[in-house]
Amino acid sequence: MDALVVAQRHLRHVGKDCLVAFDANLYSVPARRVRPRQLVEIRATRSQVVLHSTVPDSAGSTLLAVHFRVVGRGARIVDERHSPADALGGKGCSSVARELGLDRRTVRKYTLARTWHEVVRRAPRRPSTLDPYLDHLQQRWDEGEHNAVILQQELVRKGYLGHYQRVKTASAPLRRGLPLDEPRERPPSPREAARWIITGPGQHGLHTTERLRRLLEH
Template sequence: MEKTVSAHHACVRTAFENTVPAAPPTSDDIWQTPPPAPAAGMLDVCGRERRLVTRTRERHTAVRQLPDSGSTLENVCRTLQLDRSTVRRFARATSIDELLVKATNRSTILGRYKPHLHQRWNEGCHTSAQLHQEIVALGFTGSLQTVRRYLRPFKAATVAPPARRPAPRPRRIVRWIMTDPGNLTADDAADLKEVRTSCPELDAVTHHVRDFAAMMLDLRGDQLPAWMERVLADDLPSLHSLINGLSRDIDAVTAGLSTPWSSGQVEGQVTRTKLLKRQGFGRANLDFLRKRVLLTP
């Protein structure tokens, strides 16, 4: 699920960053509402591509070219002087967008206060110390140097550029999709609606997930073959791998979706037995373990 969202996150990022950001937080909002998603974007405040994005593109190109020429993973690591896990992550990525999601959605302590800084700068307050004091009153815990470093590019412009609205992280979008629509807050439901509007693939994923959830709740295993056909009809490779796994034991999956029986009691007893075994630190024999299993309530 998260791979699917990451692969199509560019559509979400574009939709969110091209909308007007929410109003600057007040002192009451800081304590009464959870912090918004971290700032995201491939460009810096001056419109230039961020160095992290450029470096990610360069590494992705280099890693994908070397294996094509016959180099092994170890040779790629030595040639590019990169860690093995980094090279493997770049080599396994299905697209550059999957890598740029993490590069452009890093959390910053200044992210939620940027709309306030942009607004005050355009109102004529260009003193970093004053702006720092204002956001400290709103809950900012960073240093004055952090504010100065962020405001430095503004001095060359007459007005501050508009603050981009942060796009939600893939994991948060996955949580929205996997949550019962009736349990979503109004803000989360509105954001999910915007995500689905901006990306037809994620809209299809949401439909498939909710259909499967309804099938589980209503014990309608007879609908599984039709659901699998609808998923295969869409261009969703990650969900196709799920269908392949379900197809290997379709009878058991259908029975599990059709009967009210659950293996929860068995799993609970297995977990309990493992706990009792580990409490012996490997020194209890089978006879003692048998008595603990039978006599421990």
């Protein structure tokens, strides 16, 4: 950091290709240390843009990248070491995918993962009364409202009938710079699937009909 006092501090989400938007320009962060939509802090002076994670790594560091501050608009300031290809010995995800016979998205997922927890399959989360209000919760958080009590009061005015604790729990990932935990549908058990198949089509509800269709497509 230069000798000048930090003039600006901002929170921004990591966007496509691990780029963070600031002052009408894009600055790169290391693909191995961030995930899409993760929240990062920008500390800018007149000559530098320094990007920090909102959560320290295992060594206690939050520093992600240091860039010269660009004058103008529409520039992409990219450190090649931040690319996922750097973690693959200079090869691209597509090249490695062809060599291993894997889907390119699978290679990219494992390349960007910082820990094994990010690639293991998590158990499905049960639906919640808060689910219809997650978009509003994310929007208000991005706008700077981080008080769970106030957020819960706003949701109640929109029709939410759940408890404050559920709002506080749902916003916990946001405080760590992570995306909201979206509900994931539980796969049917073998017995459920067999019952769906042998039951007459006209006896299924719309939800079950759609789930059966997706099941049979696999």
